[in-house]
Amino acid sequence: MKFLKGKKKPLFSINNNQPIPSSKDLLKQVKDRNQQTQLYSSLQKNLEEFKKAIGNSTDVTIRPFRIGHARSMKAAVIFTDGLANETFINDFIMEPLMNDDQLKTTPYNLTEIKEQILTMANVEDLCDFDKLYTSVLSGDTVILFDGFNQGFVTDTKSWESRNVAEPQTQTVIRGPHEGFTETxxxxxxxxxxxxxxxxxxxxxxxxxxxxxxxxxxxxxxxxxxxxxxxxxxxxxxxxxxxxxxxxxxxxxxxxxxxxxxxxxxxxxxxxxxxxxxxxxxxxxxxxxxxxxxxxxxxLFVQFLQTAEDYYHRTDFGLIRLLRYIALFISLLAPSLYIAITTFHQEMLQTSLLISIAAQREGIPFPAFIEALMMETTFEILREAGIRMPRAIGPAISIVGALVLGESAVAAGLVSPAMVIVVSITAISGFILPSFSMGIPIRILRFGLMALAASFGLFGIIVGLIAIVLHLCSLRSFGVPYMSPVAPMNLSDQKDTILRFPLWAMRSRPRLISQLDTVREQTPKPEPPKK
Known part of the structure; x- marks a missing residue:
């Protein structure tokens, strides 16, 4: 095959056989355009440069007008439709500038306009195109004047937003029912x-x-x-x-x-x-x-605490202790069942061992595959319930769990004991207050199941030691992740697993706040005199 010789010609051309610019040329043009940051003294040049930069977007409004009764000076306001409040622009920017009696004499002074004419609360100076683009596309209104290489930026942000409502993921029985919004x-x-x-x-x-x-x-x-x-x-x-x-x-x-x-x-x-x-x-x-x-x-303990812990009368950490128990059940229940039924049957009572053996008679899969199938099925149902519309999401998760569990037992694919173990594991996982902490527990659960199927309780112990070592090695902005447990700090144990009365928690966490450590000066209440 012979290659074509001679000078290469561009594949495409535009008008007068000019080739389409390469990507490097386009990047150079964009860079050269961005180098021009200072505003021009000509209002027309500023508006042309702005239109060229935004590509004549139809949602950006440019309104030229003349200011004062003399009408001798040109000006323009620029704002984005849907992000700025047009009522504010008409009443507090354009009307004062166009009809104010103080603007009869020329030349106009921008400082006088800013301090005496504009009635907006927030007015800032504008001198470059970068701030011009950012301000307009953020919902602010820009005012430009002919003959000046500077303008003003006024805060006119007003867009549709969600009202303050109760959080959907962190509900409480007693406490404020307001949550953050997107604003x-x-x-x-x-x-x-x-x-x-x-x-x-x-x-x-x-x-x-x-x-x-x-x-x-x-x-x-x-x-x-x-x-x-x-x-x-x-x-x-x-x-x-x-x-x-x-x-x-x-x-x-x-x-x-x-x-x-x-x-x-x-x-x-x-x-x-x-x-x-x-x-x-x-x-x-x-x-x-x-x-x-x-x-x-x-901190790790922070993900197992809720705001409601401090609103109810102290229970000395009994409810919080229940969360720690649920954490271990969600993490270890399937792996313990696999290890005991596979390697350590002597740990079970004879009657219970016979009952489990009878249930597993005819099951074609080992305990690990059985648990893996059930856990994977439940995770699929969980995700399906979250992604489906709210009207049918809970119905799918509940009906799916009941129908699939009962059908799997009737078909002889899984044992009833495994269904119970997976159900307890799932319910325990829902007790965790933080969704972000529930994800690593769900991931590590499968790893411990594999260790239990390979080495029994020894594999589970090795896995737990590795998890604890990993947790102790973590830091969050210089603070040990497992504090105040590791390193141990006795003064901070009043609000870790236990929850002492508020009058007893007089100091802030030592490793977090090292300046003003005292948060309560109230003395311990004395018992009533007889």
Missing amino acids: LRTNTALIRRKIRDQNLWLESRQIGTRTKTDIAIMYIKGVANDKVVEEIHRRLDQINIDGILESGYIEELIQDKTFTPFPTIFNSERPDTIAGGLLEGRVAIIVDGSPNVLLVPA
Whole structure:
């Protein structure tokens, strides 16, 4: 085969046989365009540059007009339809500028316009195109003037948002029934309603080269550890991504660089839970567009606590202890059944052993395959119930579990004892307050089942030792993940597995808050005199 010789010609051409620019040329054009950041003095040039940058998008409104009674100066407002409040723009921007008597004389002074004419509460100076694009596409209104290379940005954000309602994933019987929404300012206001302290600081930034998502960091100055706050800022500064759509993006990008199934950042939809964490010295990270607020540092014991633990009269940790028992049942029940029925039958009572042996008579699969089939089936039903519409989701999960379980027993594929074990395991998993902690338990359950099928109880013990060692090696922003259990801190045991009365918990967690450690000065109540 002979190759064509000579100068290569472009495959396609546009007008006058000009080739289509390559990707490098396009990137160079975009880079050259982005280098022009300073506004022009000509209003027409500014509007042309803006239209070229946004591609003449139809949802962006550009309204030219003349200001003052003299009508000698051109101006324009730019806003995004659906993100900005047009009533505010008409009443507080355009009407004062077009009809105000103070604008009879020329030349106009922008400082005078900002301080005397515009009646909006928040008016900022604008000098570059980058801020122009971000402001307009964020819901603000930009005002540009002819003959000036600067303008104004006014806060006119107003879009449809969800009302404050009860959280769907963290419900309580006693306590506030309000949850975060997808609006950043609503979420920060819900927290400020709980903590009316001047030391509650809020720091904002934008992350995402394209989405420019607003991120807020809240902490109580003098209570939160300054090193933790600095570390959060450092990790956020290192994020270089095109978009942040949910707080899960931030959680994964700033967590400690360790391959672990366990969550090292706590998240909640409840303002009272986040406020309680702030009072303990933690730092909240709020992401615009997400109802889940992040809380760091996070501890293992924190995922087994609920806000309702502190609203009811103290039960000294009996309900919380029940959660720990359910955690071990959800993690170990199938593997213990496999190990005992396969390798350690002598641990069972004779009558119980005979009953289980009779049930397993005719079952064609070993206990491990039997448990694996049932657990996989239940996980499929769980996911189907979550993804299906709410009207039929619970019906599918309940009917599917009953029908499949009964049919599997009738068909001789699984034993009734295995159905009971899987059911107890599933119910115990639902007791865990945090959904993010339930995921690693579900994953590790299958690994322990495989160890139990291979080595019996010895394999389970080795697996538990590996899990404990892994948990003890984790850290969340410098704080040991298993504290205050490992390392042991006796003063913090009042709110770990047990829950002492509120008057007894006078100090904040030692490893989290190292500045203002005392949170209660109330003395212990004395018994009534006889």
